[in-house]
Amino acid sequence: MRFGCRNLTFTYPGVKTPVLDHLSFSMAAPGFNAVFGPSGVGKTSFARLVAGGGQVDDMAETLELDGINTILYSYNQERLPGWSATGSHLDKICPKGNQELKAELIRIFEVGPVLGSRFSQLSMGQQNRMNLIRYLIQDFDLLIMDESLANVDESLRGQILLSIKERFPDKLFLYISHNLSEVARFCKDILILGRSATWRGGRVVRGLDEVADPEGTHCRPNRDRLDRAMLEIMNAV
């Protein structure tokens, strides 16, 4: 599996400046990777282009999607239909062979007690988790998580990210977040999109790629390594 792109340029109609300007990079795949950068540099635009939501003439040639057939894109403002309980919704959209995975994710994501509630009754963090579960139980090769856990508390978010990495080692993830230390800790390759002309084209920085220890608990990040990774990311931005 391989993921990258060559000279991806994208300009919104009616705008002169391209949001992505000759973006070229190559990333380790499979793995838990990230796209990082300040607001407005084109993270979501890039994600939507990769997921097939944009129009770039030679997209097939620009993107390098070796071994990646099914791409899903999830974002934090998505909603589940409100006419039935969230649990019933998950049952309906769960592929036949993924029932066990669904049950396991419900436990890890701590949404079991709210399966009988409608989506609008959930807190924003619960809504984020419920939405992410329904993507994770689909068949996919690449899942783009655009701020998908933005409203979840830090401790649970860390637990969820480690679980995802543990349970989906053969899938590729692109995690979009503004949380620098989280991206530095959990992600393998981090595509940095910056505002300056130097970094418009993108740069990939190595993260710590933290995993759960064999007992399934959090391992404490090495402070120095984390600081170095964060500094490198900040310099690239």
Add this chain to the structure above:
Amino acid sequence: MLFRRIYQFLIVYCLGVGLLLGVKYAAGLSDYVIPGPDLIAKTARAMASIYFFDGLNTLSVTILGQMISIAMAFSVGILGRKSSWAGSFIKVMAYNIQAYPIVALAPIIFILLGDGFLSRLLIASMICYFPLLLSVLGIMASPVKDIEHFYLATGRMRWQLEVKIRAFENLSKLITVISGSATLAMAGTIVAEFIAADAGIGYSIRIALYQSDLAKILTALFMIGILISVYQGLLETVGAQVKTKWSAPLGGELI
């Protein structure tokens, strides 16, 4: 909702009658031009039951006409929701026809179909159909991206699901539009009866007009107001119940 509609109508009606009486006494007009309270009450007692059944007759045509319009508006609205050639054609046609006063076509309908039930029904349907269609088209053609994205991305989207999502997300708007279209359908039916039909409250108003009997007209207007208020109130109550059923808490524990 039902009682609110009725008392709102009663307030407006009483204000209207009060204004008429004010003009009568201020200008010193005779009972022949504007009847006094005694004559209005006497006429109301005499005509109430007749006008009530005439009103029911009109209301039955209104309801049937509105139901036909709703069914047609939803069918065409669902078909025309896509930005395809057919969808664009339906939208443009609906916008243009909407701009034309449909009631002006009533004489043609009476010439072609004659006086009677069918003409009244057709005019009632036509008058409330186009505003309904435009609203349904507007709702059905607007994607609810935050919900639909998942189904599109995973290839699960079907037209039935798309319609269900958009209808659910715009339920309040749809209920308001359907409830509001009842007035249009009633107006259409009355206009049809007023022009050339041989039954209904509009026909009774026409007779009262030829007799220059304002007391009868005021009684007929009272019946129309009460009946349409009850009907709209019932529509809103049913709509509120549907909304409650679809969005009421189902339980579950928040963490």
